Amino acid sequence: MSPGLRKLALTAHVASSVGWLGAVAGFLALSIVGLTSRDGQTVRSVYIAMEPAGWYVLVPLSLASLATGLVQSLGTPWGLFRHYWVLVKLLMNVLATVVLLLYMQTLGYLAGIARKTPLDGGNLDALRSPSPVLHAAAALVLLVVATTLSVYKPRGLTGYGRRKQNEDRLRPARPYLQASRRGA
Amino acid sequence: MKPDREATATPRWVKVFGLVAFALVVLLVILMLIGGHGPGRHM
Numbered sequence: 001m002s003p004g005l006r007k008l009a010l011t012a013h014v015a016s017s018v019g020w021l022g023a024v025a026g027f028l029a030l031s032i033v034g035l036t037s038r039d040g041q042t043v044r045s046v047y048i049a050m051e052p053a054g055w056y057v058l059v060p061l062s063l064a065s066l067a068t069g070l071v072q073s074l075g076t077p078w079g080l081f082r083h084y085w086v087l088v089k090l091l092m093n094v095l096a097t098v099v100l101l102l103y104m105q106t107l108g109y110l111a112g113i114a115r116k117t118p119l120d121g122g123n124l125d126a127l128r129s130p131s132p133v134l135h136a137a138a139a140l141v142l143l144v145v146a147t148t149l150s151v152y153k154p155r156g157l158t159g160y161g162r163r164k165q166n167e168d169r170l171r172p173a174r175p176y177l178q179a180s181r182r183g184a
Numbered sequence: 185m186k187p188d189r190e191a192t193a194t195p196r197w198v199k200v201f202g203l204v205a206f207a208l209v210v211l212l213v214i215l216m217l218i219g220g221h222g223p224g225r226h227m
Contacts, residue, residue: 084195084197084198088201154195155195
């Protein structure tokens, strides 16, 4: 990738990944309100709002983060399987995206109940669920860890990365480099 | 010549991540087996 394209891809990856983290933080706040509020209308609104927030914000940002991460790693010398931190981030991103897509079923179910059920007394308690709070909190921890890995980039080459590094060292220098070394 | 152990060994942080991931997978499997977790739980 050219330096300009590389910066554009990096910007897209940082924006989608950090945007995903921020959206999950907002979702966590909504789910805490849904679990703790004493006002039936508020609880109903929160569980109804969670489904479109998931489909139109969380899912697109997670897929964008995954896609731009793949472009970023495959289009730069970092590679996808050479460094442990890149590999760990890839696994975390895939895991979070798959769990999110599966969890959309639960959010759809909770939104359906919120739309249909008259929310008074016991019905309100039946709708309240700690599940969105737990899932959003776990996602937030995972995304903060992924962000930390991106910034610190801890050392460590995988077996594949070491082999590739050795191959690169043994590869003869390009003709124009040899010419420049000879002073041409 | 001996290979550089530090360069070839798996870093400690990767081992810690692996252990944490393994513990979480075991916890999830246990929760799913006792019916306390999974996409079908609320249906």
